[in-house]
Amino acid sequence: MFNKYITICLLCIATACKTQNQVEGTTNDKMIATTPKADFTLAFGSCNKQNETNLLWDDILNTKPDVWVWGGDNIYADTDNMKRLRTMYAKQNAVEGYQKLKSEVPVIGTWDHDDYGLNDGGVDFDKKKESQQEFLDFMDVGKNDPRRTQEGVYAAHTYNTPKGSIKILVLDTRYFRTDLTIDTETKKRTIPNDYGVGTILGATQWNWLTEELRNSKADFNILVSSIQILSNEHGFETWGNFPHEVDKLEKLIVDSKAKGVIVLSGDRHISEFSKTEIAGVDYPLVDFTSSGLTHTYTKFNGEPNPFRVGDVVFTKSFGLIKFNFKTKEAQMQMIGNNLKVMGELHQTY
Numbered sequence: 001m002f003n004k005y006i007t008i009c010l011l012c013i014a015t016a017c018k019t020q021n022q023v024e025g026t027t028n029d030k031m032i033a034t035t036p037k038a039d040f041t042l043a044f045g046s047c048n049k050q051n052e053t054n055l056l057w058d059d060i061l062n063t064k065p066d067v068w069v070w071g072g073d074n075i076y077a078d079t080d081n082m083k084r085l086r087t088m089y090a091k092q093n094a095v096e097g098y099q100k101l102k103s104e105v106p107v108i109g110t111w112d113h114d115d116y117g118l119n120d121g122g123v124d125f126d127k128k129k130e131s132q133q134e135f136l137d138f139m140d141v142g143k144n145d146p147r148r149t150q151e152g153v154y155a156a157h158t159y160n161t162p163k164g165s166i167k168i169l170v171l172d173t174r175y176f177r178t179d180l181t182i183d184t185e186t187k188k189r190t191i192p193n194d195y196g197v198g199t200i201l202g203a204t205q206w207n208w209l210t211e212e213l214r215n216s217k218a219d220f221n222i223l224v225s226s227i228q229i230l231s232n233e234h235g236f237e238t239w240g241n242f243p244h245e246v247d248k249l250e251k252l253i254v255d256s257k258a259k260g261v262i263v264l265s266g267d268r269h270i271s272e273f274s275k276t277e278i279a280g281v282d283y284p285l286v287d288f289t290s291s292g293l294t295h296t297y298t299k300f301n302g303e304p305n306p307f308r309v310g311d312v313v314f315t316k317s318f319g320l321i322k323f324n325f326k327t328k329e330a331q332m333q334m335i336g337n338n339l340k341v342m343g344e345l346h347q348t349y
Helices: 057-062 082-093 096-104 128-138 202-214 243-256
Strands: 040-045 067-070 107-109 155-160 165-170 220-224 261-265 271-276 285-289 308-313 318-324 329-335 341-348
Touching (some): 057 096, 107 165, 285 329
Parallel strands (some): 220 261
Antiparallel strands (some): 271 285, 318 329
């Protein structure tokens, strides 16, 4: 399954003639998903209302991914009633397109606030332990899996292929996240905490992530964060509300010498690429935001993001990354209905 490429009709794309490092933020509704030979294909998405039709399940399946990664808000529940939460998960599991995907593709992922149970919720949510078990049931996690007894849904998944390996580190940005600082002076919801105040991952998860990255031999290391890490000026939830946590992560990437670290994020109901250079790392850190699957911020009219590459996409889409271990390339695409490419970025590591 790993040594394959997606059998979709190819179109010649002019931007493919740019440097192999970047095809930055191309947006073209008429483009069809391109198909260079891929050694491993990852598809991911977030913001999926179980009561609305998701037109993308067949497109996701047609890209023949080696794994599907939920990025959070996999259902919209916002409840502390576990019976109601279980019913909503069951409704999503009954969706025919999703059932077909699950029958053919491994499914992993994390949660965000709407499936966690409390809007913008964090460490103080009083039903987080119970909600965790419902989430793990939805993800078909075995009863003997360590996640059944640990606090938080974070987990490591390694995929070995004859040509290379991918490690996917699924983070939990809810269970341990401390209070946000509310913005009382502008129309934004939040402002960054005082430097050093609060945490997103909590001490135990930070220790786990540190060991996973330091000991990783993988060619690519994928960090799945339900909220954006780089974009930090929009006033919604972001790692930027805890700037010291961003600094800590960047330092960890440097110190660990982990290869090919890429961030996947969701939550925002828009899709975009963000990128930054980190001193001491010989490749840029890309934060690929893909959101949403059933609904988007259709009235989007701009917001600051000093790290943005290309255009913001506010059409329903999912994220796709095709990895080539020989060339160390990751081809990242935002894919809409009927396999239309809404945005694209190539990066060599």
